[in-house]
Amino acid sequence: MAITTIIWLIPLPPLLAFFIIVLLTNRSRALSHTIAVGSALLSWLGSMIVFASALSIKHFGENPFTDSIPWLPVGDDWFLIGVQVDPLSAASLFFVAWTILMIFIYSVGYHNFGQPKGDHDVKGLPPHGASVIGADGHVHQVPSVEPMYSRFFAFIGLFAFGMYLLVLSDNLLTLFVGWEIMGLCSYLLIGFWYGKPSARAAMIKAFITTRVGDVFMLLGIAYLYSATGTLNYRAILYNEEVLHTLSTTASGFLGLSAAGLIGIFLFIGAVGKSAQFPLHVWLPDAMEGPTPVSAMIHAATMVSAGVYMTIRIFPLLSAGMDHGELTSPMMVVAFIGAFTALFAASIAVAQNDIKRVLAYSTISQLGYMIAALGIGAYVAAAFHLITHAFFKALLFLGSGSVIHGMEHGVLHTGKHIDPQDMFNMGGLRKKMPVTFWTFLIGGFALSGFPLVTAGFWSKDEILADAFGHNHMVVFIILALAALLTAFYTMRQITLTFFGEPRTDAAHHAHETPWTMTTPLVILAFFAVAAGWVGIPEHFPLIGGVVPNWFHDFVGGTLIEHPKAVEFNSIPLLTSLVVALGGLSLGWWVYRDIKTGAVDPVQKFLGPVYTVLKNKYYFDELYDFLFVRPAFWISETFTYLWMDRGVIDGILHGTSNLAYHLGGMFRNYIDKPVVNGAGDLVGNTTKRIGHGLRFIQSGRVQQYMISALIVGAVISILFYYLTNFAQ
Amino acid sequence: MTPLQILFILVAGVTLGAAFMVVTTRNMVHAALWLILGLFGIAVFFVLLDAGFLAVAQVIIYIGAISILMIFAIMLTRRIAQDVGSQISSGWGWAAGVSLLVFSGLAWMLSRWEGFHNQMPALDPGADPLIDLGKALVSPAGYVIPFEIASVLLVAALIGAIMVAWDKI
Amino acid sequence: MIPLSWYLIFAAALFSIGLFGVLARKNAVAILMGVELMLNAVNINLVAFWRYQRPDIIAGQVFAVMVFAVAAAEVAVGLALIISIYRRRNTIVADNIDMLKL
Secondary structure, eight states, X not given: OOHHHHHHHTXXXXXXXXXXXXXXXXXXXXXXXXXXXXXXXXXXXXXXXXXXXXXXXXXXXXXXXXXXEEEEEETTXXXXXXXXXXXXXXXXXXXXXXXXXXXXXXXXXXXXXXXXXXXXXXXXXXXXXXXXXOTTSOEEEEOOOOTTHHHHHHHHHHHHHHHHHHHHBSBHHHHHHHHHHHHHHHHHHHTSSTTSHHHHHHHHHHHHHHHHHHHHHHHHHXXXXXXXXXXXXXXXXXXXXXXXHHHHSBOSSTTOBHHHHHHHHHHHHHHHHTTOTTSOTHHHHGGGSOHHHHHIIIIISHHHHHHHHHHHTHHHHTTTOOTTOOOHHHHHHHHHHHHHHHHHHHHHTTOOBHHHHHHHHHHHHHHHHHHHHHTTOHHHHHHHHHHHHHHHHHHXXXXXXXXXXXXXXXXXXXXXXXXXXXXXXOOHHHHOHHHHHHHHHHHHHHHTOTTTSHHHHHHHHHHHHHHHTTOHHHHHHHHHHHHHHHHHHHXXXXXXXXXXXXXXXXXXXXXXXXHHHHHHHHHHHHHHHGGGGGOOTTOTTTBTTBOOHHHHHHHTTSXXXXXXXXXXXXXXXXXXXXXXXXXXXXXXXXXXXXXXXXXXXXXXXXHHHHHHHXXXXXXXXXXXXXXXXXXXXXXXXXXIIIIIIIIHHHHHHHHHHHHHHHHHIIIIIIIIIIIHHHHHHHHHHHHHHHHGGGGOOSOHHHHHHHHHHHHHHHHXXXXXXXXXXO | OOHHHHHHHHHHXXXXXXXXHHHXXXXXXXXXXXXXXXXXXXXXXXXXXXXXXXXXXXXXXXXXXXXXXXHHHHHHTOOTTOOOSOSBOTTHHHHHHHHHHHHHHHHHHHHTSGXXXXXXXXXXXXXXXXXXXXXXXXOTTTTHHHHHHHHHHXXXXXXXXXXXXXXXX | OOOHHHHHHHHHHHHHHHXXXXXXXXXXXXXXXXXXXXXXXXXXXXXXXXXXTOTXXXXXXXXXXXXXXXXXXXXXXXXXXXXXXXXXXXXXXXXXXXXXXX
C-alpha cells in the first residue's frame, strides 16, 4: 500500500468509530469502547508506519509525502483537500497518535467500566456511586459506571478524527476543518455532564472565546487566499517568491505588510485555541469536563493545535526578517507568549484544585512555546510542544487517577468533600504508588529537572535560544516563569502525595485499575526519554554523543535549515537554579501542612494572594466589558426596543390604523351612505307602495271607474293635442 | 213630426226608462223584468231599421234565453229577505259622473261627424237583407268561418259555464 | 225622416245608462244586466250605421249577429261564475268580492 494511501486512511478509523457508536452500538458499553480503542489502535499503527517511513527518507523536508484531491468548486478554481507529511507533521503525528491511544485506554477505566450502575445516576450528571452488599453483609458504596459511557467514546472518536486531520493536512483549509471539528468536540465534551450548570456555562464560554479567535483566523485565511490564490503550505510557506511578495506588499493596516497582517490574524486564532492572554479565560473552566477530556483536548492535542499551526506558519510570520531582527508579528507573538507564561504561572500558585493548577500550567507552557516562536526558535518550540504533550497528558491522567482514588475514599466514608481539592489530600504516595511515581516524573519533567526529564531539554533549549539571540526581556520573563512553575508543581506534588492524609477520604483512597495506570506508565516513559532525541551538540559532557536528531529532522521543514544556537553556560545555569530551586522551595514550604491549615503562600502574599486566586479578576472584567453589554444588547436593545418596540410597533400600528380606518369607513361611509342609499330606495318604494295601496281595493267597479276616468282624460288630451295642433 | 218620429220617440222613451229602472230598482226580479221590457224596445228599433231577422233573434235570444237565465241566476243567488238596503253602491256619484262624461263625450264626438244628420237611404228594390244575411252567414265567400267559430265559442262557453258552476260536494 | 243622429244619441244614452249600472250596482247580476244594456246599445249603433251608411254590404248585420252570439256566451259564463262565487262566499255583492285587494 502506498504511503500516501496510509496517510489518507489514518484519520478514518476514529471517524468510523464515531458513526458506528452513535448509530449502532450506543447501548453496549463493551462494544463501544472496543470499537473506539480499536480505532485509536489502527490510527496509531498507521501513524507509526508513516513515521517510520518518514525517518528513512533523506532531506524529508524537501520531499514530503503529499497528496491532494479537489473538493469544493470555487468559480474557476477548486478548494483542495489534501494530506502532507513533512518532518514537523511526522513528529507531531508521533505524539498525537501515542497520546490519543493512551487516553482512549485510560477512559475505559476512568468511566468505571465493569462497575455496577449507580443508585441515583442520571444521564447528564457525574456518577454518584452504587450500593453493593459486601461479603460481610455491610452495604458499601462503590464507584458506579458512567451512564453516558458510549457517548463519551463517540465524541472522543470524532475529536481524534479532527486532530489527525489537522496534523495531516496540506493546506490551511483542511487544517481549519480539523480545527473547527475539535472546537465542536471540545464544546460537547466540556459539557459532557450537561446536567451541571457550571459545565453548561463552561462549554459556552469555551466555544465563544475560541470563536473570537477563529473569526480572525478565518479573516487571515481569506486574506491569504485572496493575496496568493492558494492555501497550500508548499505553495506559500516553502516558496521564497511568494513569501517575499507577501512581506513586501503593504496591507494598508497599521503599516503592516500583507504577511504581517495575515500572520497576526492567524496567530489570533492560535491565541484563542491555545488559551493565550487575553483569550485564556476558557481553559480553567474547561476543567468541568471529565479528566480524559482535560488531558487530551486541553493539554496534549487541541491546545497544541494552536501552537502547531503557529509553528507551521512560521515562515509567514518571519517573512521579511533579516539578520535576527524580529518582524512585527514575531514581536507580538513573543510578547503575548512570554506575558502569558508568567501571568498563568502566577495564578497557578494560588489555586487549590488539582486540575486548575494543571490548567494554568498548560496555559503557561503554551506561552513558552509561543514565546519561543516569537523569538525565532523554531526547533525549540516544536521540541517543547512534543515533550509538553507527553508530560502534560501524563500529569492530567495522573490527576484523574488521584481524583478517582479520592472519590473512592469519599464514597467509603460517606462524607461529601471536594475530591479535587489538594488540601483534602495528603500521603497518597503510600496509597497510590504507581500514580505517585508517574506523577512525580511528569511533575519533574514540567519543572525541567535536569538531564533525566524531557522537559529539561526542551525548556533549556528555549532559554538558550532566548539568551543566545539577545532577547533578554523574554529570557528573564521565561526564567521567572520557570521558577514559579517548579514551585507550584512541587507544591502540588507535596500537598497531594507527601505528608499525612488530611481527611478520611484521603485515608481510604486506593490505587486505580490497570486500564488507568498502564497509560500513565507508558507516558512516563516518554516523559523521560523523549528529551534525549534533542540533546544539543555542544552540551557539556554528553553533547555530541548522540546527534541532535530532532534539530536536524524538524529543522529540515524550513527552507533554510535553522542554525543551532551556540552553547552558553548562563542559560544552562539559570535553568538549573530555577528548576532545582523552585522544586526545593515548593517541597520545603508544603512538607508539613496539616488538616485545615492555611496556605502558607496566602500568609506570605497577603492581599496579592486574593488577586491571584481570583485570576486577576479577568473573568469579572470580561463579564463587565463584554457579557453584560451583549446581554443588554440582545435583551433590551434588540428584543425590547427593536423587535417589540419598533417592529411590533410598526405592525401593531399598521394594524390599528387599518382597523380604525376600516371602522371609519364602515361607520361614516358604508353604513350611512351605501347602506343608507339602499335602505332609502327600499323604504321609499315601501312608502310609495303603502301610499298607493288604496288604489287596489279589490272592487272591480272601482277599477272600472278609475279606468274610464283615466281613459277619458287621455282621450280628451289626445284629441285636443292632435286636433288643435293642426 | 211624422208618425214614425213619434213612434220612435215613444219607443226610445220606453226603452230608456226601462233601462233606467233596471239600474236603479232595488228588487232584482223587477230589474230583470224591466230589462225584458227594454229588450223589447230594442227589438222594435231593429224592425224600424229593416233588420227583421235581428229583431226576432233579439226576442228569442235575449228575452227568451238570456233574461230567463238571469232570473234563474237571481233566484239561485238570493238569500232569505234580501234586497234590503240600497242596491246602489257607495261610489255611485263617481259612476254617474263618468256616465255623464261618456255620454257627453260620445254625443259631442258624434255631432262633429259630418254624416251625423244623414237620412235613411232607400233600399234597392228587390234587395232582401234577410236573404243576403242568410247567404252571407253560410257561404265560404261570405262569413261562414266567423259563423262557425261563433258556434265553437258557444260550445266553449257552454262547457265552461257548466264546469265553473259545477257543484262539487 | 228619422235622422241617424237620433239613433246615435239614443244608443249613446242607453250605453251610458248601462255603464252607470255596471259601475254603481251592488248586485253582480245587476252588473251583468248593465253589460247587456251596453251590448244592446252597441248593436243598435251597428245596425243603424249599416242601414244608413252602406245597406248593401251585409257585413253590418253579420257583425250584429256575432255580437249576439258573443253576448249570449258571455252572459252564460258570467252567471256561472257568479253562481260559483255565491257558493263560495255566500254573497254576490260586488263590493264584498275584493280578494284582489292589497
